[in-house]
Amino acid sequence: MGDPREDLxxxxxxxxxxxxxETHAGLLDVFEPELAARGLSASSxxxxxxxxxxPDRRLRMAELAAQSTLTSxxxxxxxxRLEAAGLVARQPCQTDRRGFYATLTEHGLETVVAVLxxxxxxxxxxxxxxxxxxxxxxxxxxxxxVRAIVKPGSDPAVAARA
Amino acid sequence: MGDPREDLxxxxxxxxxxxxxETHAGLLDVFEPELAARGLSASSxxxxxxxxxxPDRRLRMAELAAQSTLTSxxxxxxxxRLEAAGLVARQPCQTDRRGFYATLTEHGLETVVAVLxxxxxxxxxxxxxxxxxxxxxxxxxxxxxVRAIVKPGSDPAVAARA
DNA sequence: TAAGATTGAATCGTCAATCTTG
DNA sequence: CAAGATTGACGATTCAATCTTA
Numbered sequence: 001m002g003d004p005r006e007d008l009x010x011x012x013x014x015x016x017x018x019x020x021x022e023t024h025a026g027l028l029d030v031f032e033p034e035l036a037a038r039g040l041s042a043s044s045x046x047x048x049x050x051x052x053x054x055p056d057r058r059l060r061m062a063e064l065a066a067q068s069t070l071t072s073x074x075x076x077x078x079x080x081r082l083e084a085a086g087l088v089a090r091q092p093c094q095t096d097r098r099g100f101y102a103t104l105t106e107h108g109l110e111t112v113v114a115v116l117x118x119x120x121x122x123x124x125x126x127x128x129x130x131x132x133x134x135x136x137x138x139x140x141x142x143x144x145x146v147r148a149i150v151k152p153g154s155d156p157a158v159a160a161r162a
Numbered sequence: 163m164g165d166p167r168e169d170l171x172x173x174x175x176x177x178x179x180x181x182x183x184e185t186h187a188g189l190l191d192v193f194e195p196e197l198a199a200r201g202l203s204a205s206s207x208x209x210x211x212x213x214x215x216x217p218d219r220r221l222r223m224a225e226l227a228a229q230s231t232l233t234s235x236x237x238x239x240x241x242x243r244l245e246a247a248g249l250v251a252r253q254p255c256q257t258d259r260r261g262f263y264a265t266l267t268e269h270g271l272e273t274v275v276a277v278l279x280x281x282x283x284x285x286x287x288x289x290x291x292x293x294x295x296x297x298x299x300x301x302x303x304x305x306x307x308v309r310a311i312v313k314p315g316s317d318p319a320v321a322a323r324a
Numbered sequence: 325t326a327a328g329a330t331t332g333a334a335t336c337g338t339c340a341a342t343c344t345t346g
Numbered sequence: 347c348a349a350g351a352t353t354g355a356c357g358a359t360t361c362a363a364t365c366t367t368a
Contacts, residue, residue, distance in 0.1 A: 005271070005275050008275060008278045008279075008282070009211070009214050009215050009274075009275075009278070010215065011278070011282055012290075013282050013285040013286060013289075013290050014211070014278075014282070014285070016285065016289060016290055016298070016302060017189070017193075017285045017289060018208075019302060019305045019306065019309065020185075020186065020189065020289070020305060021186070021189075021208070021231075022231075022309055022313060022316060023182075023305045023308050023309045023312065023313075024182065024183070024186040025231045025313075026308070026309055026311075026312030026313035026316075027179070027182065027183075027308070027312055029312065029313075030312050031179075041358085043358085043359095046183070049171070049176070052171050053171050053172065060328085061328070061329065061330095062327085062328060062329080065329095069183070069184075069187045070359075070360095071359075071360060071361085072328080072329070072330085073329085073330070073331080073359080073360065073361080073362095074358080074359050074360065075329095076329065076330055076331085077330090077331095077358075077359075078358085078359090080330095081358095093328095096327095096328080096367080096368075097366085097367060097368085098327065098328045098329070098366065098367045098368070099327095099328060099329080099367095100328080100329070109167070112171075113167050113170060113171075116170045116171070116173070116176075117170075120170070120173055120175050120176070123175040123176070123178065123179045124175060125311075126308065126311045126312050127175075127178060127179060127182070127308055128174075128175050128178055130307050130308055130311055131304055131307060131308075135300065135303075135304055136178070136304075138297065138300045138301070138304070139300070139301060139304040139305075140178060140181060141297075142293055142297055142298075142300070142301040143181045143182060143185045143301075144181065145292050145293060146185050146188070146189070146288065146289055146292055146293075147181065147184055147185045147188055149188075149287075149288045149292055150185065150188030150189055150191065150192050150288050151184060151185075151187075151188035151191075154184060154188075203336085205336085205337095222350085223350070223351065223352095224349085224350060224351080227351095232337075232338095233337075233338060233339085234350080234351070234352085235337080235338070235339080235340095235351085235352070235353080236336080236337050236338065237351095238351065238352055238353085239336075239337075239352090239353095240336085240337090242352095243336095255350095258345080258346075258349095258350080259344085259345060259346085260344065260345045260346070260349070260350045260351070261345095261349095261350060261351080262350080262351070325368100326367105326368085327366100327367085327368075328365105328366085328367085328368100329364100329365090329366090329367105330363105330364080330365080330366105331362105331363085331364075331365095332361105332362095332363085332364100333360105333361090333362090333363105334359105334360085334361085334362105335358105335359085335360075335361100336357105336358090336359085336360100337356100337357085337358085337359100338355105338356085338357080338358100339354105339355090339356085339357100340353105340354095340355090340356105341352105341353085341354085341355100342351100342352080342353075342354100343350105343351090343352080343353095344349100344350085344351090344352100345348105345349085345350085345351105346347105346348080346349075346350100
């Protein structure tokens with residue numbers, strides 16, 4: 001009983017972190033089959049969506065890597081696949097011959113847009129719609145606070161000052 | 163301007179889901195190097211911790227797979243590595259000769275316990291301590307609600323009735 | 325010398341098939 | 347035949363090294 005290890009193993013902070021991990025995994029389990037029905041992985045969707053929201057629907061490889069959950073080399077290989085699928089095209093950068101833009105093709109844009117109605121409905125069903133309005137606000141506020149710590153610079157309001 | 167696609171691409175539900183994904187990725191980026199310093203991946207830590215909290219510090223492979231984020235075959239391979247590292251041992255099940263228990267070794271328990279002080283401090287620094295007490299409570303409550311939808315049966319209070 | 329991007333080798337995980345026991 | 351566990355073949359991602367240009 002009095003084993004002090006037991007206290008460590010049941011610390012409430014482990015529960016909090018575990019809850020975050022489990023919820024994330026559960027959300028992915030719901031999202032992935034739906035995206036896969038359109039031929040997209042979660043990583044592909046993330047990258048295509050970022051491009052779709054960027055000026056001229058394109059981003060430099062390095063910037064796209066920084067914004068995504070992939071490393072630089074992981075992004076190179078993902079863009080290889082997306083390019084082969086005709087969803088993205090590479091364009092050399094005029095002002096820096098080392099650089100490349102990943103540009104969303106019209107087909108890529110159509111693919112993202114096509115998946116959004118059902119994806120948004122799913123987010124509504126499993127995340128946004130599960131919480132009361134003020135509960136959702138508090139939840140998102142808390143997520144922003146944590147993200148500001150673990151991913152400094154990713155908050156638009158902060159990044160704008162850079 | 164009036165392109166209706168733009169509305170879809172900037173729907174607030176995408177922001178909510180993206181915030182959840184980014185925060186999770188950021189937390190992992192913080193946790194992983196710290197666990198790696200003790201030779202553990204996030205998956206290894208998750209599995210060892212579950213074993214440490216289970217009766218007799220052991221679980222059937224199938225049950226451990228159900229509780230973790232891995233598939234049955236993924237767990238087999240992870241346990242292979244943990245066994246090679248001397249952190250876990252396999253034991254045949256007496257009442258069902260198809261089954262095996264994954265049992266935490268003393269060395270495995272020591273390893274988990276050794277990593278906990280710094281890991282708990284990190285959780286405090288980037289997650290629990292970042293939020294006000296009532297804010298944390300609301301945050302965890304929201305996570306539980308979402309988890310109950312995307313991972314039905316994982317809530318202890320519900321699972322106990324099964 | 326450093327930065328942008330890519331590649332080779334290796335790791336980790338999945339799916340589908342298999343083997344054994346219930 | 348179904349369930350528990352494992353294996354073979356494969357896909358996705360990472361690290362370290364490389365190549366080119368700034």
